[in-house]
Amino acid sequence: xxxxxxxxxxxxxxxxxxxxxxxxxxxxxxxxxxxxxxxxxxxxxxxxxxxxxxxxxxxxxxxxxxxxxxxxxxxxxxxxxxxxxxxxxxxxxxxxxxxxxxxxxxxxxxxxxxxxxxxxxxxxxxxxxxxxxxxxxxxxxxxxxxxxxxxxxxxxxxxxxxxxxxxxxxxxxxxxxxxxxxxxxxxxxxxxxxxxxxxxxxxxxxxxxxxxxxxxxxxxxxxxxxxxxxxxxxxxxxxxxxxxxxxxxxxxxxxxxxxxxxxxxxxxxxxxxxxxxxxxxxxxxxxxxxxxxxxxxxxxxxxxxxxxxxxxxxxxxxxxxxxxxxxxxxxxxxxxxxxxxxxxxxxxxxxxxxxxxxxxxxxxxxxxxxxxxxxxxxxxxxxxxxxxxxxxxxxxxxxxxxxxxxxxxxxxxxxxxxxxxxxxxxxxxxxxxxxxxxxxxxxxxxxxxxxxxxxxxxxxxxxxxxxxxxxxxxxxxxxxxxxxxxxxxxxxxxxxxxxxxxxxxxxxxxxxxxxxxxxxxxxxxxxxxxxxxxxxxxxxxxxxxxxxxxxxxxxxxxxxxxxxxxxxxxxxxxxxxxxxxxxxxxxxxxxxxxxxxxxxxxxxxxxxxxxxxxxxxxxxxxxxx
Numbered sequence: 131x132x133x134x135x136x137x138x139x140x141x142x143x144x145x146x147x148x149x150x151x152x153x154x155x156x157x158x159x160x161x162x163x164x165x166x167x168x169x170x171x172x173x174x175x176x177x178x179x180x181x182x183x184x185x186x187x188x189x190x191x192x193x194x195x196x197x198x199x200x201x202x203x204x205x206x207x208x209x210x211x212x213x214x215x216x217x218x219x220x221x222x223x224x225x226x227x228x229x230x231x232x233x234x235x236x237x238x239x240x241x242x243x244x245x246x247x248x249x250x251x252x253x254x255x256x257x258x259x260x261x262x263x264x265x266x267x268x269x270x271x272x273x274x275x276x277x278x279x280x281x282x283x284x285x286x287x288x289x290x291x292x293x294x295x296x297x298x299x300x301x302x303x304x305x306x307x308x309x310x311x312x313x314x315x316x317x318x319x320x321x322x323x324x325x326x327x328x329x330x331x332x333x334x335x336x337x338x339x340x341x342x343x344x345x346x347x348x349x350x351x352x353x354x355x356x357x358x359x360x361x362x363x364x365x366x367x368x369x370x371x372x373x374x375x376x377x378x379x380x381x382x383x384x385x386x387x388x389x390x391x392x393x394x395x396x397x398x399x400x401x402x403x404x405x406x407x408x409x410x411x412x413x414x415x416x417x418x419x420x421x422x423x424x425x426x427x428x429x430x431x432x433x434x435x436x437x438x439x440x441x442x443x444x445x446x447x448x449x450x451x452x453x454x455x456x457x458x459x460x461x462x463x464x465x466x467x468x469x470x471x472x473x474x475x476x477x478x479x480x481x482x483x484x485x486x487x488x489x490x491x492x493x494x495x496x497x498x499x500x501x502x503x504x505x506x507x508x509x510x511x512x513x514x515x516x517x518x519x520x521x522x523x524x525x526x527x528x529x530x531x532x533x534x535x536x537x538x539x540x541x542x543x544x545x546x547x548x549x550x551x552x553x554x555x556x557x558x559x560x561x562x563x564x565x566x567x568x569x570x571x572x573x574x575x576x577x578x579x580x581x582x583x584x585x586x587x588x589x590x591x592x593x594x595x596x597x598x599x600x601x602x603x604x605x606x607x608x609x610x611x612x613x614x615x616x617x618x619x620x621x622x623x624x625x626x627x628x629x630x631x632x633x634x635x636x637x638x639x640x641x642x643x644x645x646x647x648x649x650x651x652x653x654x655x656x657x658x659x660x661x662x663x664x665x666x667x668x669x670x671x672x673x674x675x676x677x678x679x680x681x682x683x684x685x686x687x688x689x690x691x692x693x694x695x696x697x698x699x700x701x702x703x704x705x706x707x708x709x710x711x712x713x714x715x716x717x718x719x720x721x722x723x724x725x726x727x728x729x730x731x732x733x734x735x736x737x738x739x740x741x742x743x744x745x746x747x748x749x750x751x752x753x754x755x
Contacts, residue, residue, distance in 0.1 A: 140468040143475065144271045151232060152225040155218070156275065162214040163279030165207050167453075171287045172207065174445035176200040182438030222272070229268060233257065236477065241484045242556035243516060253477040257470075266470040274460040274467070281460065284453035288446040295426065295443050296320075298434045308432040311425060320425055327418040331458040334411045415455060422447050484558060487573040491566070491582060504567060504582065504666055504697070506530045506553065511562035513552060521560070522548045523720045530697060532666065537700045537708040539742065540717035546701045547588070549717070550669055553699075554583050584660035585669040592652050594639035597625075598632030601658045607632070611662060618692050619658040624651055661692065668693060671701045705743050714739065 149156055180196045233254070237245065244250050260266040265273070296317045310316055372378060426443050429435065435443075506529070513523045523545045530536055538546045551557050552564060555571055564571050571579055592600050599605060601612045612632050616625050628634040628645065635641035636655075647655070660668055700711060708714050709728045716724035716731065716739045724731055724739055731739035 137465045137468050140471045140475070141271070141464055144268060144468075144471045145275065147475075148225065148268060148272060151228045152221055155221040155225060155272070158214055158218050158221060159272075159276040160279050162211060162218060163276060164283050165211045165214065166280045167283030167287060169204070169207050169211075170284075170449055171291065171446070172200060172203045174442055174449070175291065176203075177445075178438035178442035180438075181441060182436055185437055225268075225272070233477070236480070239482070240480055241482050242551070243484070244480050244482075247516065250477075250480060253473055253480075256473050257477060260470045260473065266467055267474050268471070270467045271464060271471065274464045277456060278460045278464070281453040281457035284449050285457060288450035288453065291446040292443050292450070295429065298429060308428060311428040312432060312434065316425070320421060323418055323421055327414050328454075328458070330414040331411050331455065332462070334414075411455065411458075415451060419447070419451050484555075484576070485572050486576045487571075487579070488575055489569065489573045491574050491578040504532050505565075506667075506697075507565040507568075508549075508552075509563050509565060511552065511559045511564060513548060513557065513560045515557075521720055523552070525562075526720075526722050527562075528715060528722060528725070530699070532697050533695055534713060535693070535698045535700070535711040537702060537711040537714045538717065539702060539705060539708060539714060539739065541742075542703075543719075544717040545720040546717055547671055550585065550587075550671060550699070550701065553669070554585060555579060582665050583667045583669060584663040584665040585671070586653075586656045586660045587671045590653075590656045592636055592647075592655060594635065594637040594641070594644065596630075596632060597628060597634045597636060597655070600636060600655055601632075601662050603659060603663075607662075612658070615658040615661040616655070618661060619654045621651065621654040621658060624654075666696055667699070668696045669699045669701075672703065705739075705746055716742075 145156060176196055176199060180193055180200075183193050183196060237254070240250070257267060261269060264270065298312065423444070426440065426447070430440050508526050508528050511523060511526045512521055514521045526545075526549070538549060540546050548557075552559055555564075555576065558572065566574065566579070597616075598607045598609060598612045601607070601615060609632050613625065616622065624647075625631075629643070635644040636647060638644040638646065657670070660670070698711075700707060702708065712727065714724075714726060714728060714731055715722055716737075718738050724734075724737055731737060732743050734740055
């Protein structure tokens with residue numbers, strides 16, 4: 131019973147979500163379902179009238195009127211169905227677009243903690259796999275709902291047209307088998323048989339659909355890897371070099387065929403499962419249909435109704451049988467599809483646990499005069515990622531005032547990037563607190579707090595949009611500002627080669643005339659994007675990692691000019707960049723172990739910074755024989 135309640139809950143929740151995403155779609159499906167359901171009964175009912183008219187000797191004019199009504203009704207209903215199909219196709223396209231936007235918006239809105247959680251990506255990938263494999267989830271619910279509505283009205287119309295079949299009786303005039311068939315007892319027996327057929331069909335369809343979804347889930351891993359090779363790896367022109375240099379053709383073919391073979395074994399189980407249970411359903415349906423035809427035939431032979439009624443009853447029974455079988459199938463599919471719907475809602479229901487403050491940043495009493503005066507303080511901050519038992523940062527305390535240049539250095543895994551994630555409030559500290567002008571950053575309005583930072587992370591992304599839109603991160607942008615900041619970021623010469631200036635599309639994903647850019651060029655564009663935001667804090671995580679030494683020197687030689695009066699934090703493995711900073715913080719194994727200027731730290735023999743500096747400097751030392 132609980133399972134049934136859960137099934138009903140997810141079906142209705144899914145329908146409600148469809149209506150929320152695209153209102154009126156379900157209403158149009160219901161209307162079309164009624165028109166599609168009534169179509170066969172126009173011919174059944176009118177054919178019975180015409181045959182009865184012929185049998186009763188009605189006039190030719192009346193028979194032609196019946197034929198005209200039949201043709202007219204069929205034409206009107208067919209036109210209405212085509213009109214509804216047009217509306218429904220548009221609504222489905224809008225549902226498709228808005229559905230993807232709902233999933234994307236959820237990713238945008240959720241806590242960054244959830245973004246980095248593998249479970250979040252597992253759910254998102256499973257939603258995609260479900261759709262690719264069986265068009266499941268919301269899409270199967272839409273398909274099943276429209277078929278279910280049609281079948282429901284076919285059943286209603288067929289029952290309405292055959293109801294009199296079960297109530298007709300010949301009284302005392304009939305005898306023998308005819309008397310028994312016309313009696314309420316036989317109708318009751320037939321009703322019990324129909325109910326038994328319903329139960330058998332429900333059980334068989336529920337079982338086969340449940341097993342089908344379980345088997346299809348086994349295919350998902352095959353499909354995911356196969357899809358990666360075909361849709362992602364081979365279709366990407368970036369992979370062409372590796373495929374040729376490392377002769378990966380044999381590897382890809384071997385893996386693909388192995389996956390294809392494994393999927394075939396699984397799909398064979400699916401086919402055997404469907405044959406087994408469809409045989410049970412077919413046998414049950416044939417038996418009950420035979421009994422109904424026998425019921426109709428014997429009553430007709432008993433003279434209880436005419437030839438036209440035979441056509442009406444037989445036609446309606448055929449429609450009922452097909453609709454009922456399909457109705458059970460769709461109901462079973464909707465119930466089995468609830469596992470996919472649960473995945474969808476589990477994804478949408480991922481909670482936002484990060485506290486959203488209310489204090490406006492710009493209305494705080496600042497440390498000094500001017501809107502850009504801020505002081506950041508880490509006070510005994512420790513942090514470990516949600517999925518880890520080990521601390522990435524331990525007991526970190528530091529202050530950073532407006533206009534300072536801070537370099538954060540250390541070996542890989544020392545906690546440098548984690549420090550920035552905490553500063554930008556992508557995560558909250560496990561212990562301790564971070565203060566902005568003496569106030570815990572949790573108390574500030576989240577969006578306003580984020581607005582004071584411009585960050586270029588190591589794994590920054592550029593989009594296949596125009597250059598100007600990439601820099602401004604907006605559809606509409608200030609062209610003069612874009613050009614100025616591109617020049618400051620060292621992209622000036624390359625910009626002069628852009629065929630359409632700021633309107634030049636990057637990459638070729640959407641525009642065959644798009645411009646391919648190198649990693650170093652992309653890094654300069656990302657730096658220009660950070661400058662365009664004009665936030666008081668600018669944070670660069672390995673800002674010159676993809677630049678050649680000359681380009682790196684050009685960036686750092688006008689370092690102060692680029693940053694202006696902003697506070698700058700740099701994370702870098704190239705310690706030569708630290709010489710341009712006022713202050714250097716050295717991290718090791720999650721702890722802040724040294725802090726000072728380049729000259730102070732490099733002079734401390736035995737210190738970590740001294741060790742790192744000379745470990746790199748040896749590769750640049752000039753030797754002579």
